Amino acid sequence: MSIAITYHGHATFSLDIDGTKVVVDPFFAPNNPLATVKQEAISADYILQTHGHGDHIADTVPLAKRTGATVIANFEIVNWLGSKGVDNTHPMHIGGGYKHPFAHVKMTHAIHGSGLPDGSYGGNPGGFLLTTDSTRIYIAGDTALYSDMALTGAHGIDVAIIPIGDNFTMGPDDALLALGYLKPKVVIPCHYNTWPYIEVDVNGWADRVSAETDVKPIVMTVEQTYQL
Ligand code: NI
Ligand code: MN
Numbered sequence: 001m002s003i004a005i006t007y008h009g010h011a012t013f014s015l016d017i018d019g020t021k022v023v024v025d026p027f028f029a030p031n032n033p034l035a036t037v038k039q040e041a042i043s044a045d046y047i048l049q050t051h052g053h054g055d056h057i058a059d060t061v062p063l064a065k066r067t068g069a070t071v072i073a074n075f076e077i078v079n080w081l082g083s084k085g086v087d088n089t090h091p092m093h094i095g096g097g098y099k100h101p102f103a104h105v106k107m108t109h110a111i112h113g114s115g116l117p118d119g120s121y122g123g124n125p126g127g128f129l130l131t132t133d134s135t136r137i138y139i140a141g142d143t144a145l146y147s148d149m150a151l152t153g154a155h156g157i158d159v160a161i162i163p164i165g166d167n168f169t170m171g172p173d174d175a176l177l178a179l180g181y182l183k184p185k186v187v188i189p190c191h192y193n194t195w196p197y198i199e200v201d202v203n204g205w206a207d208r209v210s211a212e213t214d215v216k217p218i219v220m221t222v223e224q225t226y227q228l
Contacts, residue, residue, distance in 0.1 A: 026063045
């Protein structure tokens with residue numbers, strides 16, 4: 001099985017899982033200050049939506065309409081997407097999982113908000129645990145640290161994508177504690193250095209991960225691809 005993860009800046013990633021394109025939290029240029037690529041240049045078969053905040057959903061509707069990708073999101077966000085003309089959706093909710101052709105996708109808990117850009121109710125925020133034949137990938141979404149992350153990591157995680165930017169989510173110290181619960185082989189930090197509120201020393205954090213844990217940190221530059 002071939003899996004590649006491309007970082008688009010902030011909390012937006014594209015996963016290529018044996019040729020299936022899975023976009024996480026579409027937020028591209030020019031809306032995303034870190035992104036260099038526009039939504040129009042992205043291919044998608046599936047979209048994973050962790051929550052309703054604008055820095056995660058700004059480009060979901062145009063991307064879904066242009067590509068016809070199936071949007072996997074909580075029930076409330078799926079309803080909202082329907083009101084915007086996006087009907088190719090898969091509703092789910094926290095604690096539930098479903099076997100899609102590219103992976104089993106489980107929606108995990110997140111401690112955060114999920115209000116949609118127009119003020120609509122976006123349900124509860126979440127993250128995703130993807131399990132393929134060979135690999136388990138955890139996308140935390142925007143969240144505070146919580147000790148039940150240990151349950152998400154109970155069966156082993158190959159790659160964890162976690163926020164470290166502080167202010168709106170876990171900061172560097174809590175993200176380090178999170179690794180103790182998740183115990184992934186590899187960690188990819190996100191949700192940092194997009195705006196002044198979330199500026200952190202990412203390389204200093206990666207050095208701490210290497211020194212204090214058994215986890216391998218991968219700090220990605222924008223549009224870099226990490227091949228598993
Ligand atoms: Ni958020
Ligand atoms: Mn966010």
